[in-house]
Amino acid sequence: xxxxxxxxxxxxxxxxxxxxxxxxxxxxxxxxxxxxxxxxxxxxxxxxxxxxxxxxxxxxxxxxxxxxxxxxxxxxxxxxxxxxxxxxxxxxxxxxxxxxxxxxxxxxxxxxxxxxxxxxxxxxxxxxxxxxxxxxxxxxxxxxxxxxxxxxxxxxxxxxxxxxxxxxxxxxxxxxxxxxxxxxxxxxxxxxxxxxxxxxxxxxxxxxxxxxxxxxxxxxxxxxxxxxxxxxxxxxxxxxxxxxxxxxxxxxxxxxxxxxxxxxxxxxxxxxxxxxxxxxxxxxxxxxxxxxxxxxxxxxxxxxxxxxxxxxxxxxxxxxxxxxxxxxxxxxxxxxxxxxxxxxxxxxxxxxxxxxxxxxxxxxxxxxxxxxxxxxxxxxxxxxxxxxx
Amino acid sequence: xxxxxxxxxxxxxxxxxxxxxxxxxxxxxxxxxxxxxxxxxxxxxxxxxxxxxxxxxxxxxxxxxxxxxxxxxxxxxxxxxxxxxxxxxxxxxxxxxxxxxxxxxxxxxxxxxxxxxxxxxxxxxxxxxxxxxxxxxxxxxxxxxxxxxxxxxxxxxxxxxxxxxxxxxxxxxxxxxxxxxxxxxxxxxxxxxxxxxxxxxxxxxxxxxxxxxxxxxxxxxxxxxxxxxxxxxxxxxxxxxxxxxxxxxxxxxxxxxxxxxxxxxxxxxxxxxxxxxxxxxxxxxxxxxxxxxxxxxxxxxxxxxxxxxxxxxx
Numbered sequence: 001x002x003x004x005x006x007x008x009x010x011x012x013x014x015x016x017x018x019x020x021x022x023x024x025x026x027x028x029x030x031x032x033x034x035x036x037x038x039x040x041x042x043x044x045x046x047x048x049x050x051x052x053x054x055x056x057x058x059x060x061x062x063x064x065x066x067x068x069x070x071x072x073x074x075x076x077x078x079x080x081x082x083x084x085x086x087x088x089x090x091x092x093x094x095x096x097x098x099x100x101x102x103x104x105x106x107x108x109x110x111x112x113x114x115x116x117x118x119x120x121x122x123x124x125x126x127x128x129x130x131x132x133x134x135x136x137x138x139x140x141x142x143x144x145x146x147x148x149x150x151x152x153x154x155x156x157x158x159x160x161x162x163x164x165x166x167x168x169x170x171x172x173x174x175x176x177x178x179x180x181x182x183x184x185x186x187x188x189x190x191x192x193x194x195x196x197x198x199x200x201x202x203x204x205x206x207x208x209x210x211x212x213x214x215x216x217x218x219x220x221x222x223x224x225x226x227x228x229x230x231x232x233x234x235x236x237x238x239x240x241x242x243x244x245x246x247x248x249x250x251x252x253x254x255x256x257x258x259x260x261x262x263x264x265x266x267x268x269x270x271x272x273x274x275x276x277x278x279x280x281x282x283x284x285x286x287x288x289x290x291x292x293x294x295x296x297x298x299x300x301x302x303x304x305x306x307x308x309x310x311x312x313x314x315x316x317x318x319x320x321x322x323x324x325x326x327x328x329x330x331x332x333x334x335x336x337x338x339x340x341x342x343x344x345x346x347x348x349x350x351x352x353x354x355x356x357x358x359x360x361x362x363x364x365x366x367x368x369x370x371x372x373x374x375x376x377x378x379x380x381x382x383x384x385x386x387x388x389x
Numbered sequence: 390x391x392x393x394x395x396x397x398x399x400x401x402x403x404x405x406x407x408x409x410x411x412x413x414x415x416x417x418x419x420x421x422x423x424x425x426x427x428x429x430x431x432x433x434x435x436x437x438x439x440x441x442x443x444x445x446x447x448x449x450x451x452x453x454x455x456x457x458x459x460x461x462x463x464x465x466x467x468x469x470x471x472x473x474x475x476x477x478x479x480x481x482x483x484x485x486x487x488x489x490x491x492x493x494x495x496x497x498x499x500x501x502x503x504x505x506x507x508x509x510x511x512x513x514x515x516x517x518x519x520x521x522x523x524x525x526x527x528x529x530x531x532x533x534x535x536x537x538x539x540x541x542x543x544x545x546x547x548x549x550x551x552x553x554x555x556x557x558x559x560x561x562x563x564x565x566x567x568x569x570x571x572x573x574x575x576x577x578x579x580x581x582x583x584x585x586x587x588x589x590x591x592x593x594x595x596x597x598x599x600x601x602x603x604x605x606x607x608x609x610x611x612x613x614x615x616x617x618x619x620x621x622x623x624x625x626x627x628x629x630x631x632x633x634x635x636x637x638x639x640x641x642x643x644x645x646x647x648x649x650x651x652x653x654x655x656x657x658x659x660x661x662x663x664x665x666x667x668x669x670x671x672x673x674x675x676x677x678x679x680x681x682x683x684x685x686x687x688x689x690x691x692x693x694x695x696x697x698x699x700x701x702x703x
Contacts, residue, residue: 078665083618083619083622083625084614084618087431087617088432091431095426109622112620113618113619116619134538137540138538176529177526177622177624178622181529203527203530205526205527206526206624
């Protein structure tokens with residue numbers, strides 16, 4: 001019985017390997033993704049973008065490699081949402097699968113795990129869905145981060161925005177997981193410096209199933225702004241329980257979650273007015289004319305809009321890589337030089353890296369208005385004015 | 390102690406063949422980094438990790454029958470010690486310190502925890518691992534260390550050598566405990582605890598010793614794996630999947646013989662390497678199916694199957 005099972009498993013593995021060998025000399029592009037495990041829900045909006053891009057490249061007749069069009073083949077493995085699996089996977093992709101290019105995994109811990117591998121093998125990787133001040137500690141060289149979502153700048157921009165809205169008091173509650181904690185660490189002093197009284201400053205566990213006591217306290221504090229430094233699951237919980245308790249602050253912020261299309265679908269009109277972090281919206285047609293085209297292609301293929309944060313970042317990283325490969329070909333050192341020094345056109349505007357950071361993109365905030373996500377900050381980039389909830 | 394040895398029969402290797410073979414295999418494995426690429430060194434590191442963890446687990450859970458579903462707590466504590474002390478203490482101090490911390494923790498919680506048996510013990514060990522996880526998460530959040538970046542950690546080859554040493558050490562430890570007075574006492578406890586106590590087995594002391602012994606090596610394994618991470622999230626260090634995998638490997642390999650964990654870990658790792666890269670979803674399904682099949686049809690694991698095929702117990 002076990003023999004049989006093992007034989008079947010091995011046969012399946014060999015069939016897949018055999019199919020891979022049959023393809024004609026494509027450019028092999030490798031990555032790891034959290035297909036299973038706790039990050040699977042979030043990583044899905046990145047995987048879909050990789051698939052969309054693969055189809056688009058196919059439709060365009062191949063990837064432009066230094067002037068020559070070549071077919072591409074994605075080689076990927078499931079990292080099971082386990083950051084310690086990411087480095088070995090990328091080592092396997094480089095040394096065993098001998099891929100020509102690498103794409104980024106999903107999320108900050110995964111990016112930070114892969115950075116030393118890129119460095120060791122001198123293999124350039126354009127990152128995407130990572131956001132942490134820790135990224136700046138990565139030595140510049142073979143990995144870059146297009147995001148503008150650094151917790152210190154989120155904190156200072158938020159303080160500016162709240163001050164402009166005439167907000168005098170705030171309640172801050174934060175998940176104890178790293179990204180939320182980084183934000184809390186920078187946000188509290190920034191708010192206090194801006195003269196906003198932080199009446200509640202609390203933390204909650206990552207798998208919180210009842211926020212009622214915390215939210216009751218928030219309601220009693222009667223503040224102008226409620227800032228929830230949340231992950232997707234607790235963003236959903238906040239929405240449900242804040243409705244029951246009747247939190248009515250004019251400014252309500254959730255860190256991660258509202259940009260996922262399902263969020264707006266789940267809460268309908270009640271989601272209107274919720275603010276979240278973000279630096280992209282297809283509604284900003286003047287700044288990013290190609291954003292709409294991407295949104296339409298994505299919606300057509302997957303029957304839902306893209307995630308305004310992760311999908312946009314993932315697509316940006318692909319655009320950067322594609323343009324760099326067109327110029328430099330597949331030579332790693334040339335590719336590295338081009339990525340590090342050129343300016344790239346993306347759906348989120350021009351990208352140019354200074355060290356590991358993309359400083360051309362401002363830190364912004366999105367607000368759900370009439371079921372869509374509008375950029376409400378910074379003012380120059382805004383697609384709509386902030387509206388009190 | 391007179392009654393105990395009669396129950397030690399399953400698979401106990403009566404000669405020195407087993408430790409000699411273990412040491413030889415260990416020496417042979419030293420050559421691994423010279424002959425394979427770095428990816429396969431990390432696979433070998435993972436194999437050694439699982440062998441060390443599962444062997445340690447069998448000291449309490451296999452021999453005394455106290456099934457721990459929270460062994461990750463020792464791994465996590467060890468990992469946390471090595472992460473916190475990284476660049477403050479040299480490796481040769483940090484790793485034993487991690488083992489010591491895990492052993493000390495086992496000694497402290499052993500007294501209350503080992504008072505319960507059966508499903509209560511299973512639930513309690515699981516609960517303690519979760520409790521410690523959240524305590525560490527909160528400590529990290531309070532000292533504003535939201536995820537630590539680890540720079541300049543040792544290369545995988547070095548970590549592999551340390552882990553190989555731990556795997557060999559854990560295997561020899563499990564083997565020698567099984568042959569010792571302590572092992573005989575533990576097996577007596579597993580078969581009938583009140584009877585063992587009546588005939589003079591120091592039940593509480595033996596269980597506590599076994600708990601401590603089964604915790605020290607996982608602490609050191611965690612310390613080594615902590616250095617494999619470049620970005621540390623506490624959730625990963627205390628991932629309950631680690632506890633579940635240990636139990637699965639022990640069941641599949643057979644926990645009543647020091648060869649069992651080696652076979653269980655090896656078998657599951659080969660299976661996962663075969664399926665993981667091509668059919669990731671199927672891997673978990675296959676794992677679940679295998680576990681059910683082993684529990685139903687081969688409760689003594691691969692070792693039991695081999696013994697049956699070999700015409701009886703050796």
